Amino acid sequence: MLGFITRPPRQLLSLLCIGYRLPRSSVLCTQPRECGIWLSLGGFHERGQDWEQTQKIYNCHVLLNNKGLVVAQYRKTHLCDVEIPGQGPMRESNSTMPGRTLEPPISTPAGKVGLAICYDMRFPELSLKLAQAGAEILTYPSAFGSVTGPAHWEVLLRARAIESQCYVIAAAQCGRHHETRASYGHSMVVDPWGTVVARCSEGPGLCLARIDLNFLRQMRQHLPVFQHRRPDLYGSLGQPLS
């Protein structure tokens, strides 16, 4: 989990914006190779090809394989323009462009991974669409606030897991970024039954969970919600992801 959160957008935009062209010598690329692991990293501030025109970045979630290669990137599609009492206003769209597409889930040794970011979790359509496209694991690297965190973080992640019948992995930034912004932390992993199977506390930490795809398949068999949907009543979540 990497990212910058700064107060004035100008300061954010003056930082080195790193995208998915990570140098091969970066620790983010060498670590997967050395440890034989995959990494989900976000949200990166990425300068897109439209940077010169827009002067805005993309909020980008990057997936690296165990060779340190970028195998997928997702640009956050729902921007967080909100004004939560007690948490201060946030206008992500001042500095960020919204992504234009969802990404098809990516096959990994742990299962098929769907990519999302933070505020996206308030939109069940996105997670359902990723699950319909084959996702078994949904990933939400996040920086929830100090007010919405205690109220919404766990309940939304658990609901996304239950209704989409996926594992949910939500790495979370934590602590104080500057005078007016703090993040809630509490990274967690939720299984498809909605049980929190691993979690961190407020501060920096590491948590581990076993991904059991047999359990996931059994659950989908016992409670076949995707066979029970009624697209005749509320549509079919648009075109399938290619």
Added chain:
Amino acid sequence: MLGFITRPPRQLLSLLCIGYRLPRSSVLCTQPRECGIWLSLGGFHERGQDWEQTQKIYNCHVLLNNKGLVVAQYRKTHLCDVEIPGQGPMRESNSTMPGRTLEPPISTPAGKVGLAICYDMRFPELSLKLAQAGAEILTYPSAFGSVTGPAHWEVLLRARAIESQCYVIAAAQCGRHHETRASYGHSMVVDPWGTVVARCSEGPGLCLARIDLNFLRQMRQHLPVFQHRRPDLYGSLGQPLS
């Protein structure tokens, strides 16, 4: 909250199936008149016009106004055909026909009420569609099981409230119906922030909550998720409800 739950479908179907043609002398009609209240009742077993052909009922949610008149009815659209370990198999479709439509929200003195039933709560598309059609209060008369209840009841109701920014009222059957079926109870009211503002325990009970539409409107203003949706990515939940 009224309903029958019996083990063999034949026994259920042999019971007097009452629909929305309630006799004016029924306590369900006199009570609203005497007390000046509205009643949401479900799930009724309703014999539809297709009863002779299908020999199946509809699982029906009925809304009575303060004159004891039926102002809306909703037939459950998602039937619960599941096999939860520890809770026993359930095949609602053996005895029940699925409803063919969603109902537009109904104006009441407490706010605009959207109608759903029990298992419907696993489908966020339905609650989002009702909210988009103007619902301020979502109602889920339910009979959750003894295994899914502790695991999913509260978290799904709270998520539906948070993401649709509606009050959620979920009256719940409780206790043992017969040797193999018990219902979880724990009726609750959730506000649009996701806080459980009233709840019963396992047994029969009554709970009261204040519906504050100013709070709801403020929340929608502060966290305008319905302005942030991306129908270009996942459709627009089908045709608007008429």
